[in-house]
Amino acid sequence: MAWRAALRSKAVIPALLSCSSHGRLCASPTFITQRNNSTSPKIKVDYDQTTGVAVMHMQSPPVNSLSLDFLTELCISLEKLEMDKGCRGLIITSNQPKVFSAGLDILEMYGKSPEHCGEFWKVVQEMWLKLYGSNMVTIAAINGSSPAGGCLLSLTCDYRIMADNPLYSIGLNETQLGIVAPFWFKETMVNTVGHRNTEVALQLGLLYKPAEALKIGLVDQLVPEDQVFSVATQTMTKWLTIPEHARQITKSMMRNPTIDKLRTNREADIQNFVSFITKESIQKSLRMYMEMLKQRKA
Numbered sequence: 001m002a003w004r005a006a007l008r009s010k011a012v013i014p015a016l017l018s019c020s021s022h023g024r025l026c027a028s029p030t031f032i033t034q035r036n037n038s039t040s041p042k043i044k045v046d047y048d049q050t051t052g053v054a055v056m057h058m059q060s061p062p063v064n065s066l067s068l069d070f071l072t073e074l075c076i077s078l079e080k081l082e083m084d085k086g087c088r089g090l091i092i093t094s095n096q097p098k099v100f101s102a103g104l105d106i107l108e109m110y111g112k113s114p115e116h117c118g119e120f121w122k123v124v125q126e127m128w129l130k131l132y133g134s135n136m137v138t139i140a141a142i143n144g145s146s147p148a149g150g151c152l153l154s155l156t157c158d159y160r161i162m163a164d165n166p167l168y169s170i171g172l173n174e175t176q177l178g179i180v181a182p183f184w185f186k187e188t189m190v191n192t193v194g195h196r197n198t199e200v201a202l203q204l205g206l207l208y209k210p211a212e213a214l215k216i217g218l219v220d221q222l223v224p225e226d227q228v229f230s231v232a233t234q235t236m237t238k239w240l241t242i243p244e245h246a247r248q249i250t251k252s253m254m255r256n257p258t259i260d261k262l263r264t265n266r267e268a269d270i271q272n273f274v275s276f277i278t279k280e281s282i283q284k285s286l287r288m289y290m291e292m293l294k295q296r297k298a
Ligand SMILES: CC/C=C\C/C=C\CCCC/C=C/C(=O)SCCNC(=O)CCNC(=O)[C@H](O)C(C)(C)COP(=O)(O)OP(=O)(O)OC[C@H]1O[C@@H](n2cnc3c(N)ncnc32)[C@H](O)[C@@H]1OP(=O)(O)O
Pocket: 033, 062, 063, 065, 098, 099, 101, 102, 103, 104, 105, 106, 107, 145, 147, 148, 149, 150, 173, 174, 177, 179, 180, 181, 182, 272, 273, 276, 277, 290, 293, 294, 297
């Protein structure tokens, strides 16, 4: 709990995010159900000390949306694993049926104060910085749909294995919500699938079926649904045979230019996010998107 408080308090940047400097507070949502803040863990970590591999099971019903609490828990777990020198590999997967992660929790960005949005964005950045820069071998075992922030989460990993189920999709679909993937989302995608694929995917907010995702390199391997985890484990074993130091330096060399760009621009990036997301027009787009999700269900 002390960890959580510390992380939370570090996440607030009062000078940047005062209400008066932005001159607005988002309207309160009237129709959107606020979920109870459950105290049960949103992430379960199984760490096998004999293999040095940890498995992170995301277990936040209904769709593993990346809320402030979820991301805080994720960052704390990552920090602990990263500090344990015996832990060399991490597999991330979902315990929720049909969904890997629904991406950022829209309720953290809708009808919230600028301070809250800033605190939220800081922990989104933190998650990305920790995972994209991790010394561990990281593998995403994608056993369900993975839009937007869910796709980003898997893109931070070193290798992506997805269930070959045409009902699932993956991609950075932000423009479909009327919002814009920030530069570090975009660069993570460019670093994976190249500039042209990213430009088309991001402008159109494309969600790819597994076969299409494989074709552009958004995922590395498709396997039958019931084999996602076992193949992830076998793949991890292979990756862990590579001399650790050489692999880690290579990973840093590939990723550090993007990581450094965010590290040196964190506060400006938060300010950008807050002023963008609290705009009335953007709030309206988020509301319409949430309504669309509910109508689709009905
Ligand atoms: C200039 C630029 C400067 C700065 C940057 C500025 C901008 C900001 C960038 C922000 C980047 C944002 C990234 C994101 O991740 S936004 C989130 C995008 N996510 C989605 O689009 C996914 C939406 N969800 C779905 O498509 C489906 O839910 C999914 C995942 C396919 C699962 O489908 P299904 O199993 O049928 O489940 P339901 O749709 O019925 O959903 C169940 C329940 O969950 C609610 N829900 C779904 N997704 C979210 C979410 N992301 N956040 C919050 N809540 C979510 C859904 O409404 C249902 O709720 P209910 O109350 O009806 O049960």
